[in-house]
Amino acid sequence: MQKLVTTWLDSDSTPEMKSGAFSLLQKSGFIPKGMTESFFLENLIDGAEARTGIAKNSAVDKLHQGLQLLSEAKSGAFAKVEEIDTAINRILNGQEHEGAKLPTDIHSMTGKNITAEKLSSHAFHLLQSSFTEATAKKAVGGKMEVNDLIDYLNKDTGQVAESKGKAAELLIQSLNRRPEAQYARNEKLVLSLILEAEFQIIDFTDGPSVAHQLKEMTKILGLQLEHALINLSGDDMAEFPKELETLKPLLLKLLNEQAPASMKEMAEQILNRITAQQILSQENGPIQNLLLTLPLNLGSAQTDLTLQWSGRKTKDGKIDPDYCRVLFYLKLERLKETVIDMQVQNRIIKVTVINGNGAVLEEAAGQYLDILRENLEKMDYRLSGVSFVNPVNEKERDQGVKPIPFSEAGSYSGVDIRI
Numbered sequence: 096m097q098k099l100v101t102t103w104l105d106s107d108s109t110p111e112m113k114s115g116a117f118s119l120l121q122k123s124g125f126i127p128k129g130m131t132e133s134f135f136l137e138n139l140i141d142g143a144e145a146r147t148g149i150a151k152n153s154a155v156d157k158l159h160q161g162l163q164l165l166s167e168a169k170s171g172a173f174a175k176v177e178e179i180d181t182a183i184n185r186i187l188n189g190q191e192h193e194g195a196k197l198p199t200d201i202h203s204m205t206g207k208n209i210t211a212e213k214l215s216s217h218a219f220h221l222l223q224s225s226f227t228e229a230t231a232k233k234a235v236g237g238k239m240e241v242n243d244l245i246d247y248l249n250k251d252t253g254q255v256a257e258s259k260g261k262a263a264e265l266l267i268q269s270l271n272r273r274p275e276a277q278y279a280r281n282e283k284l285v286l287s288l289i290l291e292a293e294f295q296i297i298d299f300t301d302g303p304s305v306a307h308q309l310k311e312m313t314k315i316l317g318l319q320l321e322h323a324l325i326n327l328s329g330d331d332m333a334e335f336p337k338e339l340e341t342l343k344p345l346l347l348k349l350l351n352e353q354a355p356a357s358m359k360e361m362a363e364q365i366l367n368r369i370t371a372q373q374i375l376s377q378e379n380g381p382i383q384n385l386l387l388t389l390p391l392n393l394g395s396a397q398t399d400l401t402l403q404w405s406g407r408k409t410k411d412g413k414i415d416p417d418y419c420r421v422l423f424y425l426k427l428e429r430l431k432e433t434v435i436d437m438q439v440q441n442r443i444i445k446v447t448v449i450n451g452n453g454a455v456l457e458e459a460a461g462q463y464l465d466i467l468r469e470n471l472e473k474m475d476y477r478l479s480g481v482s483f484v485n486p487v488n489e490k491e492r493d494q495g496v497k498p499i500p501f502s503e504a505g506s507y508s509g510v511d512i513r514i
Contacts, residue, residue, distance in 0.1 A: 136214075388402075460481070
């Protein structure tokens, strides 16, 4: 929703982009269908007097003051457009616009020769300036101010929430190219740019890019919520709302609201799945276990990526990169279930790929093994070998290769012996 509104208001957007964004705002229900841009702006001007509880000197406050001024101008308080320009510029610069503080000749004439078109143009300029100011601020504070501005444009909070969901639905429909999703050329242009900007496709040939995206996904799911709460200091309070915008706290909020039983049941299932990962990622004596399951799109196929890591900690409590075991689970569209078992002992790595098409994979992967070995050596690791094996038996293959929860792997006992 933020992207749609800012695209409509952005001075750098082409007329086609502005038109497409405004049309999508109508399709989402944020702006009533059939309402023209000028009529929407006129309604904003007319409703400016009825707003209260706005934070002083915020972007919303400046917008509100400016619209109030235009409302006065509509009633004939100003005789010339230049007078309005002067007053609006004072507001945008953080100054008051009351008559006592304006130049002495600002009200020297009265009349109603300022057209509705000119007033709408000024209202649009106010919107542009307010959203530009909000988006230029620090990430979290800026997002909150943009949300406040969106709420200002539509006072019906229920309608705003519904339109946000509809906007997401429009994006998904355009992504899946559903036949029922009919868009004008301008709308397609806006949707494609939003998808490109907000939903970057992971480049699986670039390791650092993949690592960054996986880290971002753990934040989006809310897997770090409790960690953030425990380690939160007074200086970090301003940044904490960012943690509350992640999936887990939003699901917890949904469960405490009035919602259909089917929706709550689905939300609870997703919440339990997220919490299970956190519970299963635990310490077992000197052994640290981590479990991570993330949703993944590979082309048109949707699947889950599961990563199990187990290993010991160093004396300072960090993960020991010299000794560990990583299990990687992925169900692919054609190769089906795939497990990669990577064992690291004294920085010597052995990799086992378990898949029903082991022979085919081995032949395909042969040309990449030397590259893998060279890149591992750059990271001070040695590759002892890569083996490709089929699942133990047909029964196991039919059941699917599934990760073994750490809780079922048995508790830690005994002593560590270094040879």
